[in-house]
Amino acid sequence: MLKYLEPNKIFSITSKAPKYVLLLFIVILTIGLAEALIFSPEDYIQSHSVRIMYVHVPAAWISLGVFSLITLFSIVGYIFKIKNFFLISKSLAPSGLVFNIIALVTGSIWGKPTWGTWWAWDARITSMLILCLFYILYLIAWRLYENKDKVHFITSLILILGIINVPIIKYSVDWWNTLHQPASINILSKSSIHISMLIPLIYMTAAFALFSLLIFLMKYNTELIKVKNKGLDRL
């Protein structure tokens, strides 16, 4: 099983996949944008400002999902000494950071017409900002340390500390009184969101996930070529 995770095996797939993922991303994004901006109804309280949800919520979901994934890959990579898992983590992080920034900025834009302020130091927003700092720390660590063992240890440590923040983000709206509304979509219980708003949200989430995959594939290929460049230097 593990032999299929070797860079040599993976590169033959990852080098061909981006163009197909890009095409699918453009198609799904176009449908998602049409649904989100034109066909979905306005909210009876928030009016048209609710449309910001279609970029804000998927961006927040993907940034949390990517952080959880890179932590998982790093911990498994560190325990079982699988270097490729660190490359996968490193390649996933840039899209996670960008989605985190999108969630913060679009949340701020949504906050102005809804709460009357661009920013509030409430639990959900502050914990998302802390997640952003962990992403930045993680990426800086890769640039700072040359020694592979050291960088693997430091980045894993940053991710383990950062992952503590993920359940805090998820449950912050339940644990504290915050400006941020509670979750409208629950996997385990009935969601309070109407189907006419759920459909565009699903399209936009799928588009964002595809974009994250696209960036991951391109970044992963770049990292593999960097490794091969070093290999040529040693010949």
Add this chain to the structure above:
Amino acid sequence: MINEIIYMNGYGLYVWSAFAFTLLSFFLLYAVTKSQYIKEKNKFIAKFGALNSHKAVIAKSQSVNKEILSSTSRI
């Protein structure tokens, strides 16, 4: 219809700026990632070209190296 989509009951500026920021971020991340990919690939091709014939045979025996050389315009 068009006016309603643009102004959105006075929320148009907020909605459109949120979507514009998202799409601009996508474009920038894609452009930066692609340029890094092309830069590394060109570096690889230049280094490969500078190898002598013996080293080139060794380097070409690795499947990833062959893939990199054969996928110059894939993304």
